[in-house]
Amino acid sequence: MEIRKAVITAAGKSQRQLPLQSLVDRDGQTKSALAIIIEEVLSAGIESIAVVISPGDSAAFRAAAGPHAQRLTFIEQTQPLGYAHAVHCAAEFTGGDAFLLLVGDHLYLSHTGQGCAAQLVALARAEKCAISAVQSTHESQLAYYGAVGGKLVDAARRLYQVDTVLEKPTPTEAEQKIDVPGLRAGYYLCFFGMHVLTPAVHRVLAGMFKENAGRETSVHLRAALAQLAESERYVAAELDGRRYDFGVKYGLLTAQLALALAGKDRDEVLRGMVELLATAQTK
16 A cells, blocks of 8 residues: 555644644754744655645745645635534545545654554555554643544554544443453543545545435534444554654643654753753752
């Protein structure tokens, strides 16, 4: 399965400004979060990238992409109908191809020499199926993420055959409906903000939007992935890395600290943090 296209969603009302924020990357270079995400995508061998944005945002995103702007196709989500709709807006761009999907308010830091996106794309090519990256997440964070349940099918590569997908479940709902043997108590496999999806997801979404026409309820990608799991092989994988959601409180600060502590200026950053903590203790 070839994966040469990627889609980054950045049209949400609370999300649209986040990819434009400036951060200092691991090499000490100041870049927008969008540029860092694009570099993550390119490291996976992706050739074409679409960014789903709100109407009128293309100039700001083009500027934020810097030297990568020429690689981008901007797709406007003309109606604020949610994340699943944003993904489906890219149906014409992805066509009949599998594609890498990322959200525009997460950064990813690998624990190996291979980026998180590259890890996921390699697994998708090897498994020849749709695959979602997941991360073991404490139940206190379930309100921010979708969660999956399933059976461990390859311990060495931490691959799970998905049988349950829930959208931001409560801890009680997760305990009752999600089973993932081997995880610590109170922890669940939550979405990483990164997927490789097959063209079938757009067919599923098209059917769901048609069925939902005229209703006040929203279509969720979670429901589309649950349907996908019923019709074709769909797995989840824990990658060697972590996601940093800068859409949550102090999320941008945490993402910046993670980048800094993983970079070449780590010692300088640590000295600054020690001085800051010492100053705070004396007040």
